[in-house]
Amino acid sequence: MNKETIQLDITGMTCEHYATGIEKLLSKNEGVTEAKVSYPKAACECSFDSSKTSKEEIISTINGTKNYQVKDEIPQNGSGINNQFDLIIIGGGSAAFSAAIKAERLGLTTLMVNGGLDFGGTCVNVGCVPSKNLIRAGETAYHATHSNFAGIKPKGVEIDFAQVIKDKKKLVATLQEKKYMDVVSDFENLKMLKGWATFKDNKTIEVDGKEFKALKFLIATGATSNIPQIEGLDKIDYLTNVSLFDLEEKPESLTIMGAGYIGLEIAMAYNRLGVKVRIIEFTDRVLRTQTSDISEALEIQMRKEGIEILPNFRAVKFDKQGEDTLIYCKCPDGSFTKIVEKGKVVIATGTKPNTDKLDLENIGLNVTKSGHIAINEKMETNVPNVYAAGDVTNTPAFVYTAAYEGKIAVENAFTGAQNKADYSSLPWVVFTDPQVAGAGLDEAQAEAQSIPFEVSKLELKDVPRAIAANDTRGFIKLIRSTETDKLIGARVVAPEGGELIQQLSMAIKYGITVNDLADSFYPYLTLGEGIKLAAITFGKDVSKLSCCAS
Numbered sequence: 001m002n003k004e005t006i007q008l009d010i011t012g013m014t015c016e017h018y019a020t021g022i023e024k025l026l027s028k029n030e031g032v033t034e035a036k037v038s039y040p041k042a043a044c045e046c047s048f049d050s051s052k053t054s055k056e057e058i059i060s061t062i063n064g065t066k067n068y069q070v071k072d073e074i075p076q077n078g079s080g081i082n083n084q085f086d087l088i089i090i091g092g093g094s095a096a097f098s099a100a101i102k103a104e105r106l107g108l109t110t111l112m113v114n115g116g117l118d119f120g121g122t123c124v125n126v127g128c129v130p131s132k133n134l135i136r137a138g139e140t141a142y143h144a145t146h147s148n149f150a151g152i153k154p155k156g157v158e159i160d161f162a163q164v165i166k167d168k169k170k171l172v173a174t175l176q177e178k179k180y181m182d183v184v185s186d187f188e189n190l191k192m193l194k195g196w197a198t199f200k201d202n203k204t205i206e207v208d209g210k211e212f213k214a215l216k217f218l219i220a221t222g223a224t225s226n227i228p229q230i231e232g233l234d235k236i237d238y239l240t241n242v243s244l245f246d247l248e249e250k251p252e253s254l255t256i257m258g259a260g261y262i263g264l265e266i267a268m269a270y271n272r273l274g275v276k277v278r279i280i281e282f283t284d285r286v287l288r289t290q291t292s293d294i295s296e297a298l299e300i301q302m303r304k305e306g307i308e309i310l311p312n313f314r315a316v317k318f319d320k321q322g323e324d325t326l327i328y329c330k331c332p333d334g335s336f337t338k339i340v341e342k343g344k345v346v347i348a349t350g351t352k353p354n355t356d357k358l359d360l361e362n363i364g365l366n367v368t369k370s371g372h373i374a375i376n377e378k379m380e381t382n383v384p385n386v387y388a389a390g391d392v393t394n395t396p397a398f399v400y401t402a403a404y405e406g407k408i409a410v411e412n413a414f415t416g417a418q419n420k421a422d423y424s425s426l427p428w429v430v431f432t433d434p435q436v437a438g439a440g441l442d443e444a445q446a447e448a449q450s451i452p453f454e455v456s457k458l459e460l461k462d463v464p465r466a467i468a469a470n471d472t473r474g475f476i477k478l479i480r481s482t483e484t485d486k487l488i489g490a491r492v493v494a495p496e497g498g499e500l501i502q503q504l505s506m507a508i509k510y511g512i513t514v515n516d517l518a519d520s521f522y523p524y525l526t527l528g529e530g531i532k533l534a535a536i537t538f539g540k541d542v543s544k545l546s547c548c549a550s
Contacts, residue, residue, distance in 0.1 A: 002049055002050040002051045003033065003047060003048070003049060003050075004047070004048055004049075004050045004055075005045065005046065005047045005048075006045075006046050006048075006055050006058065007043060007044070007045055008043065008044045008046065008058075008059065008062070008070050008071075009042060009043050009044075009070070009071035009177075010022065010037070010042055010043065010044055010062060010068055010069070010070055010071065011042065011068065011069045011070075011071050011177060011181040011182055011185045018039065018068075019037040019038060019039040020037070022035070022037045022044060022062065022068060023035045023036070023037050025061060025062070025065070026044075026046060026058065026061065026062075029048075029053050029057070029058065029061060030052060030053075031048045031049045031050075031051075031052030031053025031054075031057075032046060032047070032048045032053060032058065033047045033048060033049060034046070034047040035047075042071075042177050044062075046058055068185070069181075069185055071177075071181065075192075075193055075194070076193070076194045076195060076208070077195065077207075077208045077209075077210065078193055078195070078207055078208060078210040078212070079210075081111070081191050081193060081212075082191075083210070083211060083212045083213055084109075084212075084213050084214070085108075085109045085110060085111045085191075085212065085213070085214040085215075086103070086108040086109045086110065086214065086215050086216065086414070087099075087103050087108050087109070087110045087111070087214055087215070087216050087217070087218065087410065087413070087414070088110070088111045088112075088113065088197075088205060088212060088214040088216075088217050088218070089103075089110060089111070089112045089113070089217075089218045089220060090113050090114075090197045090205070090217065090218070090219050090220065090221055090358070091112075091113075091114060091121070091218075091219065091220035091221040091222060091354075091390070091392070092112060092114030092117070092118070092119040092120065092121055092192075093117075093120065093121020093122055093123065093220060093222050093390060093391075093399075093402065094121055094123055094390065094399045094400075094402045094403040094406070095121075095218075095220035095222075095389040095390030095391075095402035095403060095405055095406035095409075096112055096114070096121070096218070096220040096390075096406060097119075097120075097180055097183065097184065097403075097406070098402070098403040098404070098405075098406035098407045099218050099220065099389065099406035099407065099409060099410045100112055100184055100187070100190055101183070101184070101407075102406070102407045102410040102411060103189070103190070103410050103414075104184070104187045104188075104189055104190060106410070106414055106415070107189060108189060108410075108414060109189050110189055110190045110191070111190075111191045111192075111193060111212055111214070112190065112191070112192045112193070113193045113194075113195060113197045113205070113207055113212075114192070114193070114194060114195075115194065115195055115196035115197070115357070116196075116221075116222075116224075116354065117222075117242075118176065119176070119180055119181060119192070120175075120176040120179075120180040120181075121222055122222055122223070122391070122399075123399040124172060124175050124176050124179065124180065125172060125176065126241055126242045126245060127241070127399070128399055129171065129172055129175055130168050130171075130172055130241075130245045131241065131245070131262075131265055131266070131269070131431070132431055133167075133168045133171055134164070134168060134245070134269040134270075134273070135265060135268065135269045135431050135433075137164050137168075137269070137273065138268060138269040138270070138271070138272030138273050139272065139433060140157075141157045141159055141272050141273060141274070142272040142305075142433075144156065144157035145157055148469065148470035148471050149470055159250075159273055159274050161248070161249075161250035161273060161274070162248045162249065162250075164273065165245075165246070165247065165248045166248065168245065169246070193207060195207040195208045196208075196357050197358065198357065198358060198359040198362075199358060199359050199360060199362045199363050200359075200362060201362060201363060202217075202363045202383050202385060202386060203215075203385070205217070215385065216385045216386070216387065216413045216414065217385065217386045217387065218386075218387045218388065218389060218406065218409050218410065218413070219355075219358065219373060219381075219386065219387070219388040219389075219392055220388070220389050220390045220392065220402070220406060221353070221354040221355065221358070221390075221392045222353075222354050222390055222391045222392055222402075223351040223352060223353045223354060223391035223392060223397065224242075224351060224352060224354055225240040225241065225242065225347055225348075225349075225350075225351060225352075226349055226350045226351050226352040227240075227347055227349075228257075228347070228349050230315055230316065230317065230318060231316065231317045231318070232317050232318035232319050233318050233347075235318065235319075235320065236318045236319075236320055236325050236345060238318075238344075238345045238346070238347050239344050239345065239346045239347070240346065240347050240348070241262060241266065241346075241348070244266065244344075244346055247344075250273070250274065250275060251270075251275055251343040251344045252275075252276070252342050252343040253275060253276035253277070253278070253341065253342055253343035253344075254266075254267075254270055254275055254276070254277050254278070254341075254343055254344055254345075254346055255277075255278045255279075255280060255325075255327060255339065255341045255343075255344075255345050255346070256277065256278070256279045256280070256346045256348050257280050257315060257345065257346065257347050257348060257349055258279075258280075258281065258347070258348035258349040258350065259279050259281035259283075259285075259286035259287065259288070259309070259311075260287065260288075260289070260348065260349075260350060261287065261430040261432075262348045263279060263281075263346075263348035264279075264286060264287060264298065264302075264430065264432050265430065265431050265432060266346060266348060267279055267302065267307055268302065268305070268307070268432050268433060271302075271305055271306065271307050272305070275343070276306075276343070277306075277307045277308070278307070278308040278309075278310065278339075278341075279302075279307065279308065279309045279310065280310050280313050280315060280327070280329065280339075281309070281310065281311050281312075281313065282312070282313065282314040282315075283311065283312070284311050284312050285299065285311055286298055286299055286302070286309065286311070287430065287436065290436065290438070290442070290491070291442055291443065291444055291491070293457075293475070293477075294436055294491065294493055297434065297473070297474055297475070297493045298432055298434075298436065298493075301432075301433065301434065301473060302432075310329070311332075312331075312332035313329045313330070313331060313332070314329060314330045315327055315328070315329050316328050316329065316330055316336070318345070321340075323342070324340050324341065324342050325340075325341040325342075325344075325345055326338055326339070326340060326341075327339040327340075327341060327345070351391065351397070352370075352371060353367075353370075353371050353372045353373065353391065353392040353393075354392055355367065355371060355372075355373065355392060360373075363383050363386065364382070364383065365381055365382065365383055365386060366381065366382045368394050370394070372392065372393055372394040373388040373392050373393050373394070374393075374394060375387070375388050375389075375393045375394065375395070377420035377421050377422075378408070378409075378412045378418065378419065378420055378421075379393075379405055379408060379409035379412060379421070380412070385413075387409040387410075387412070387413055388409070389402060389405035389406045389409045390402035390405060390406065393405070395421065395423070396423055396426055396428070398426075398428060401421075401423070401426070404421065405421060408420075408421065424440065424508070424509075425439055425440055425505045425506075425508040425509035426439060426440075426505070427439040427501040427502055427504070427505035428501070429497075429498035429501060431498070433495060434473045434474040434493050434494050434495050434497060435492075435493070435494065435495065435496060435497040435498045436491070436492070436493050436497070437491070437492040437493075437497045437498045437500065437501035438489075438490065438491045438492070438501065439489065439490050439501050439504050439505035439508055440479070440487070440488050440489035440490060440504075440505070440508040441453075441479060441488050441489035442477075442479065442489055442491055443455050443479055443489075445489070446479055446488060446489065451481060451488065452481065452482045452483055453479050453480065453481060453482060453488065454479070454480055454482050454538065455477060455478070455479055456477065456478045456480070456514075456534050456535065456537040456538045457475055457476075457477045457478075457534075457537075458475060458476045458477075458530060458533050458534040458537050458542060459472070459474075459475045460472040460473060460474045460475060460476070460494055460530065462533060462542050462543055463476075463527065463529065463530040463533060464524065464525055464529065465525050465526055465527045465529060465530070466494070466527070466530075468525060469495075471495055473493075473494070473495065474492070474493035474494040474495070474497060475492075475493055475494070476490075476491075476492050476494065476497075476500070476530045476531065476533075476534040477490065477491040477492070477534070478490050478504075478514065478517075478531075478534045478535060478538075480513075480514045480538065484511075484513070485513040485514050485515055486508075486511050486512065486513050486514075487504065487507045487508050487512055487513070487514055487517065488508060489508065490504040490505075490507075490508070492504075494527060494530075496527065497527070499527070500527060500528060500530070500531060503528065503531065504531065514535045514538055515535075517531055517532060517535035518532060518535035518536045518538075520532065533545075
């Protein structure tokens with residue numbers, strides 16, 4: 001007997017019963033000597049006699065079922081796939097999957113073509129999921145060495161960096177499977193194809209030499225790291241969030257280029273995991289898209305934790321000297337300095353849309369100055385049968401907005417709906433510590449729009465929950481219209497401040513007044529009570545109020 005053993009990852013299993021079903025299915029092949037299928041691992045270990053059967057036959061048996069698919073056996077060249085569809089989705093992230101789910105409900109024949117990142121896109125593979133996992137790991141380490149209470153003395157922490165990264169990878173693989181591949185595994189009208197799509201005309205794309213046609217198209221190719229044009233940068237083996245998050249050997253140190261939300265989240269997570277971190281930012285402060293009081297609150301905490309921040313420093317050249325990286329910078333005073341980085345350089349200078357491989361010029365598709373696909377509120381482009389959604393467009397770049405846009409794009413394209421994306425109350429969070437969260441307008445935006453407004457800013461030192469926790473970092477800021485008293489914007493800087501922002505977003509969306517917020521009930525000793533106090537602060541000095549007064 002010519003015995004061989006193969007390991008296969010399988011999509012479509014939703015319970016232990018399905019694993020048993022696959023084992024029974026494979027046992028019908030007389031060449032299979034043993035099949036062990038694990039539901040938790042979504043994997044199959046199959047031993048077989050290669051003189052009686054083959055790996056290809058085993059895979060074909062599994063793929064021939066309605067519910068199951070061997071991962072990474074999704075076609076890569078289009079063989080066996082018809083070339084005519086109602087909808088072709090280009091991309092494989094949250095916008096694409098949301099669109100595919102809606103298309104299946106409408107009974108549309110759909111092809112999803114995905115190149116670059118694995119199916120699931122940025123969020124699950126290299127964005128939200130891995131970054132927040134590492135942020136939480138870093139917080140655990142930090143709290144094991146820092147206490148807000150004099151009577152509590154932490155004894156330190158032992159960090160197995162490689163294990164942290166391995167656990168992160170396992171989490172990513174699990175969620176990529178369960179929240180993306182498993183969700184569409186039983187779709188009858190969806191075909192999935194790996195490869196890069198290019199437009200031949202507004203009814204045809206080409207993937208690896210094969211043409212596919214559709215009535216409508218959705219471009220949802222996302223965005224990737226924007227690499228600045230700086231002398232020598234291409235010679236130093238820099239990292240981005242894609243490569244950094246898979247680095248199992250802890251770097252001695254990191255220099256992060258950029259102080260936007262990606263750079264700041266990376267900085268805090270890795271600093272707390274024991275990596276010395278420096279940030280170089282060419283503007284005057286971190287998180288410059290927000291008002292200066294938010295930047296100041298973050299900088300104070302980051303410097304306190306030992307993160308070096310160099311604002312108004314502009315890198316002009318990179319070079320290598322042995323294992324070291326030399327970074328030549330122009331300083332705020334116009335002079336030049338040389339920074340020696342013994343670890344790694346991370347590029348976090350924003351993102352750029354993934355459009356360069358699509359051959360958009362063949363269909364005359366309009367893009368913005370930044371290269372994003374120009375769309376209206378209905379996700380329509382200037383080409384009537386081509387829609388776009390997610391980070392590739394000129395809309396807010398969040399996983400939940402991308403999913404929302406993918407859904408309404410399909411609805412508008414095929415049902416005659418006229419759904420529009422309204423982001424006037426959009427909530428968002430930056431997962432630093434303290435967190436930064438917002439919804440609606442800040443005071444600078446309200447002023448730019450000539451809206452009469454008033455600001456209430458409540459420091460956390462006046463919030464009972466924060467006082468009791470001995471952690472008064474941050475503030476709650478509300479912006480109201482002086483004409484209507486309605487809440488038009490909010491910003492929160494606080495530990496776990498992101499948990500407050502959905503309530504404030506709903507208040508903005510449904511026209512809740514500040515007086516309504518002040519008169520509502522809030523559980524005592526919750527952070528949410530700070531919203532009530534911030535609302536009261538429009539008319540009273542909250543520091544002079546009793547805990548029971550309003």
